[in-house]
Amino acid sequence: xxxxxxxxxxxxxxxxxxxxxxxxxxxxxxxxxxxxxxxxxxxxxxxxxxxxxxxxxxxxxxxxxxxxxxxxxxxxxxxxxxxxxxxxxxxxxxxxxxxxxxxxxxxxxxxxxxxxxxxxxxxxxxxxxxxxxxxxxxxxxxxxxxxxxxxxxxxxxxxxxxxxxxxxxxxxxxxxxxxxxxxxxxxxxxxxxxxxxxxxxxxxxxxxxxxxxxxxxxxxxxxxxxxxxxxxxxxxxxxxxxxxxxxxxxxxxxxxxxxxxxxxxxxxxxxxxxxxxxxxxxx
Amino acid sequence: xxxxxxxxxxxxxxxxxxxxxxxxxxxxxxxxxxxxxxxxxxxxxxxxxxxxxxxxxxxxxxxxxxxxxxxxxxxxxxxxxxxxxxxxxxxxxxxxxxxxxxxxxxxxxxxxxxxxxxxxxxxxxxxxxxxxxxxxxxxxxxxxxxxxxxxxxxxxxxxxxxxxxxxxxxxxxxxxx
Numbered sequence: 001x002x003x004x005x006x007x008x009x010x011x012x013x014x015x016x017x018x019x020x021x022x023x024x025x026x027x028x029x030x031x032x033x034x035x036x037x038x039x040x041x042x043x044x045x046x047x048x049x050x051x052x053x054x055x056x057x058x059x060x061x062x063x064x065x066x067x068x069x070x071x072x073x074x075x076x077x078x079x080x081x082x083x084x085x086x087x088x089x090x091x092x093x094x095x096x097x098x099x100x101x102x103x104x105x106x107x108x109x110x111x112x113x114x115x116x117x118x119x120x121x122x123x124x125x126x127x128x129x130x131x132x133x134x135x136x137x138x139x140x141x142x143x144x145x146x147x148x149x150x151x152x153x154x155x156x157x158x159x160x161x162x163x164x165x166x167x168x169x170x171x172x173x174x175x176x177x178x179x180x181x182x183x184x185x186x187x188x189x190x191x192x193x194x195x196x197x198x199x200x201x202x203x204x205x206x207x208x209x210x211x212x213x214x215x216x217x218x219x220x221x222x223x224x225x226x227x228x229x230x231x232x233x234x235x236x237x238x239x240x241x242x243x244x245x246x247x248x249x250x251x252x253x254x255x256x257x258x259x260x261x262x263x264x265x266x267x268x269x270x271x272x273x274x275x276x277x278x279x280x281x282x283x
Numbered sequence: 284x285x286x287x288x289x290x291x292x293x294x295x296x297x298x299x300x301x302x303x304x305x306x307x308x309x310x311x312x313x314x315x316x317x318x319x320x321x322x323x324x325x326x327x328x329x330x331x332x333x334x335x336x337x338x339x340x341x342x343x344x345x346x347x348x349x350x351x352x353x354x355x356x357x358x359x360x361x362x363x364x365x366x367x368x369x370x371x372x373x374x375x376x377x378x379x380x381x382x383x384x385x386x387x388x389x390x391x392x393x394x395x396x397x398x399x400x401x402x403x404x405x406x407x408x409x410x411x412x413x414x415x416x417x418x419x420x421x422x423x424x425x426x427x428x429x430x431x432x433x434x435x436x437x438x439x440x441x442x443x444x445x446x447x448x449x450x451x452x453x454x455x456x457x458x459x460x
Contacts, residue, residue: 013333017366020341021359027348028355028416043349051350054303121351123306123316125417128352157352164352171421192421193313256309 032126032172035156044130048162051119051130059259066259073148110225111265113138115145118162122255125192127169129153131261134161142223144264150229150252151175151217152261163263167255169195177230178218182207185218186247188230195255197234200247207245209236215249222272225264286328286386294343297323302350305441314426314433319441320347320357321409324365325402326451328387333369340365360412364405375401389451402442403435410434 008015030036059066078084115133133139135158145152145165153167154175166173171192177200178185184207186200200215213233217224231249239246266272301320308317324340331339344361348354372388375397385392388401411431418427 013337013366016334017337017362020337020362024341024344024355024358024362026355027345028353028359031354032420040349040354047350119350121306123308123310124351124353124356125420126353130352195310 035166040157041159044157044159044162044164048118048130048132048159052132055116055118062257062259065254065257069148070260109267111267113263113265115139115261115263117259117261120167120255120258122167122169122195125171127167127195127255128156128164129167129255129258129261130162130164131263132162133263134159134163136160138265139163139263140265142269143266144221144223144225145261146224146228146264147253147258147261149254149258150231151224152253152255152258154223155263168198168251168253169255175223175230176218176221177215179203179207179209180214180216182209185220186244188249196250198231198249198251200230200233200249201244203245203247205238205243205245209233209245209247211235215247222266222269223264225266290327293323293326294346298343298346298350301347306351312433314430315437316430316434317441318410318413318434318438319445321361321364321405321438322442322445324361324368325405325442326387326389327368329372329385333366336365336368337362356416357413359416360409363412364409367408368405371401371404387451390446403439406438406442407431407435410438 031040113133115131117129118132119128119130121128129145129152131145139155139158141155141158143155145155145167151168153165153170153173155163156166157164168175168188169190171190173188173190175188176185177188184203186202188198188200190198203209211233215230215233217226217228217230219226229252231251233247234250235248237246237248297320301318305317305319310316320343323343324336327336327339340361340363341358344358345354347357351357375393388398390398392398393401414427414430414434418430
């Protein structure tokens, strides 16, 4: 017994070092798997405040680009307005259906929350943005985040007033997307190398793809509503050993300068998740 | 200004510079990530007890981690270099008692060549371990080697510039002082 104490005393520094290493590594691996870490909530509140101060200053330098993006989005939305479309002949008339079950309210599937990015990180293998909207403002884990130009990421951590979202440029990010032309579905991933490109995997070789084709989110995605821009095809990589193409995409969102984002709540998410689990349990 | 206040301010300063200046630089190449923050651990006084040195390394790395949302990724290498530091200082110190005459490691207190060796070894260890932790999740061996060498090169350049720009007065302390 005495020897054990002597040993501990002698190698105390080394043991202390080992203990701290184990703590640090357990933080890392725990976080990579579940995106939950000790004191993360408190830490996000603190780092969020600091980041907000910084982004207030930085915001001025991006005003021009931000305005351009917002104007473009307004243009796109204005073009979708019903009042732009005139009936072709005078005999047709617009009928407003007022039956309760058909009203918009009953079938609302997605709700959008505006938010501002206070910090973005595009240097590491696991990149994040932090947005100024949290639990108190209705944000929950696993909601989707989009910008006026296209998809951005997924919420992974929420504190009271801030939340962090994993962006597409993160090795752990995955989302379902499809080709706009043919509708073939695949999954969006990033290989961790070049932040200017992401990849769309598992597109069957029967698909007709060309450089410049548009890729949008698919109906299967559990985070994003369908038909949101992801990016355009930059190169088609022909995997000789498989029956699938891997497409190199240029993301439509500029992750370096994104400032205004929308967080999307899927109102049917719980229901979908429950059904999925029940199906799994029944098998 | 007392040493404690000065060191605490340096702690905050290095974290802020790393997060708001160096991490904001657009990636030039997939291998290059500019790291400078760990210079703080290299600058800590000679007489810091080994246990608190390791502890400071942990806290310092973790505070950067909470900014970059990678808990543990920077903390682990920081603990390692904080732990290895006293051994290196013992080997590289120019003459007996030099660590009593000067406060902290620098070119004046250690001499250029020993200080350069000290900085190069610790930078290499820090970046090597950091990239290794990233590499565990993905990447090829070439990626590992390339990234370690590239980040180390950039870090050493940054350290060199910082050493030239900073005014760290290292006064010779005698027994009477």
